[in-house]
Amino acid sequence: xxxxxxxxxxxxxxxGEREIVAEGDTVRDLLEDLMGRFPALRAQIVEDGDLAPxxxxxxxxxxxxxxSGIDTEVRPDSxxxxxxxxxxxxxx
Amino acid sequence: MPTxxxxxxxxxxxIDEIDSTQARQLIESGEPLVVDVRExxxxxEGHIPGAVHVPRGHLESRIDRAAPDPTxxxxxxxxxxxxSVFAAKTLGELGYEDVASLAGGxxxxxxxxxxxxxxxxxxxxxxxxxxxxxxxxxxxEQGQLKLLDSKVLLxxxxxxxxxxxxxxxxxxxxxxxxxxxxVVDESNLQRQxxxxxxxxxxxxxxxxxxxxxxxxxxxxxxxxxERLTSENVERILxxxxxxxxxxxxxxxxxxxxxxxxxxxxxxxxxGSIYRFEGQVTVFKPQVGxxxxxxxxxxxxxxxxxxxxxxxxLGVLPGVIGSLQxxxxxxxxxGIGEPLVGRLLLFDALSTEFNEMKLRRxxxxxxxxxxxxxxxxxxxxxxCAGTREHA
Numbered sequence: 001x002x003x004x005x006x007x008x009x010x011x012x013x014x015x016g017e018r019e020i021v022a023e024g025d026t027v028r029d030l031l032e033d034l035m036g037r038f039p040a041l042r043a044q045i046v047e048d049g050d051l052a053p054x055x056x057x058x059x060x061x062x063x064x065x066x067x068s069g070i071d072t073e074v075r076p077d078s079x080x081x082x083x084x085x086x087x088x089x090x091x092x
Numbered sequence: 093m094p095t096x097x098x099x100x101x102x103x104x105x106x107i108d109e110i111d112s113t114q115a116r117q118l119i120e121s122g123e124p125l126v127v128d129v130r131e132x133x134x135x136x137e138g139h140i141p142g143a144v145h146v147p148r149g150h151l152e153s154r155i156d157r158a159a160p161d162p163t164x165x166x167x168x169x170x171x172x173x174x175x176s177v178f179a180a181k182t183l184g185e186l187g188y189e190d191v192a193s194l195a196g197g198x199x200x201x202x203x204x205x206x207x208x209x210x211x212x213x214x215x216x217x218x219x220x221x222x223x224x225x226x227x228x229x230x231x232x233e234q235g236q237l238k239l240l241d242s243k244v245l246l247x248x249x250x251x252x253x254x255x256x257x258x259x260x261x262x263x264x265x266x267x268x269x270x271x272x273x274x275v276v277d278e279s280n281l282q283r284q285x286x287x288x289x290x291x292x293x294x295x296x297x298x299x300x301x302x303x304x305x306x307x308x309x310x311x312x313x314x315x316x317x318e319r320l321t322s323e324n325v326e327r328i329l330x331x332x333x334x335x336x337x338x339x340x341x342x343x344x345x346x347x348x349x350x351x352x353x354x355x356x357x358x359x360x361x362x363g364s365i366y367r368f369e370g371q372v373t374v375f376k377p378q379v380g381x382x383x384x385x386x387x388x389x390x391x392x393x394x395x396x397x398x399x400x401x402x403x404x405l406g407v408l409p410g411v412i413g414s415l416q417x418x419x420x421x422x423x424x425x426g427i428g429e430p431l432v433g434r435l436l437l438f439d440a441l442s443t444e445f446n447e448m449k450l451r452r453x454x455x456x457x458x459x460x461x462x463x464x465x466x467x468x469x470x471x472x473x474x475c476a477g478t479r480e481h482a
Contacts, residue, residue, distance in 0.1 A: 008366050018442075043395065044391075053387070054391035054392075061448050063448065066449075081448070085396065086364040087340070087343045
């Protein structure tokens with residue numbers, strides 16, 4: 001069981017949760033568990049079976065794209081953070 | 093009780109002295125730290141190039157900031173070579189191992205025709221205004237002069253731009269460009285602290301300019317009352333900017349700022365906010381990743397709510413915009429470790445900071461090894477979900 005941090009832009013699709021405990025040994029398993037429980041998350045996270053280009057996943061502060069991608073292994077005590085792009089600021 | 097003359101003679105015998113010619117050779121080697129212990133007015137009229145100024149009255153309390161390494165040799169001087177004798181003795185007592193007093197002082201140095209730095213530096217008024225900067229060794233007078241000579245472009249005079257502009261202006265950044273096409277709306281005032289109730293309906297750039305000029309008349313504000321586009325970006329960047337602070341509220345502007353900054357080699361201090369969370373990083377072209385390395389494409393519009401749709405805690409842009417100002421000041425001063433290749437996440441609800449590592453993408457279409465985007469594109473179309481460009 002690994003805690004996955006849900007960013008504010010995805011919380012509405014995840015029942016408002018800030019952190020969700022998910023099951024799995026890899027990022028793919030964790031995400032599948034999450035998306036199984038919160039189907040609306042799928043379009044926000046994956047595209048053509050891989051991570052969508054507008055979302056980053058960090059395990060222990062490292063971008064999984066620099067590790068083994070969506071197949072990066074996680075441990076129960078890993079810190080997993082989902083990070084989609086946010087535009088918010090002020091009009092320019 | 094000894095007379096002044098007797099005391100001077102006695103102390104002179106206890107310290108090392110060198111003449112101007114020896115001092116010049118030593119100073120040109122770059123090895124010693126040169127310390128001027130005269131008064132402010134004497135220093136202002138000229139000093140040895142590269143010297144640091146620590147008036148004798150403050151020597152004991154301030155020398156450790158100017159000279160943190162007690163093993164580095166010190167050449168200390170005053171006007172005629174008498175005050176520096178006592179200063180040299182004090183430095184020895186404070187643990188500095190290799191201290192020499194310049195015999196004949198600055199007067200003899202000048203008489204030999206050796207180089208003199210006549211740079212006027214800060215006048216008395218600025219010395220007072222920026223006194224808390226002058227006390228920091230990493231900033232000091234040279235750093236403050238650098239700030240007064242630096243040029244920072246702010247994209248947006250809203251939530252993030254407000255605190256960033258205020259702190260950069262207060263710090264004495266000499267030229268602040270502000271790009272914003274909006275007018276001040278009542279719903280802005282919950283967080284956009286550069287504006288005020290009496291400015292409702294006024295162009296944000298004009299409102300920001302008035303606030304900044306009232307805060308610090310040293311700052312020249314260049315107001316661009318327009319939205320940044322592919323059509324005007326080259327004209328705006330032609331005004332010459334050292335750092336860009338990006339506080340835009342939309343993806344097309346984010347990608348446009350990124351591409352322009354990569355092509356012009358200008359570091360971008362990126363900040364973004366939503367509800368209780370913010371992100372800050374520095375995109376420094378060719379040194380660290382760019383925005384496209386981090387997010388090759390924007391999310392589809394329906395999946396990326398803005399603050400106008402989702403809301404934002406009023407103080408959050410205060411935290412994130414201030415962090416952006418901090419990064420911009422460090423870049424302008426060339427000090428510290430800017431957030432290059434690091435993304436800082438702030439969660440205002442849990443009061444937590446998290447740091448992620450960012451890496452350059454060798455296949456990045458803009459800053460990668462074989463760029464495929466080399467000119468401005470239609471950023472609105474790009475962000476509307478047509479991904480062919482990426």
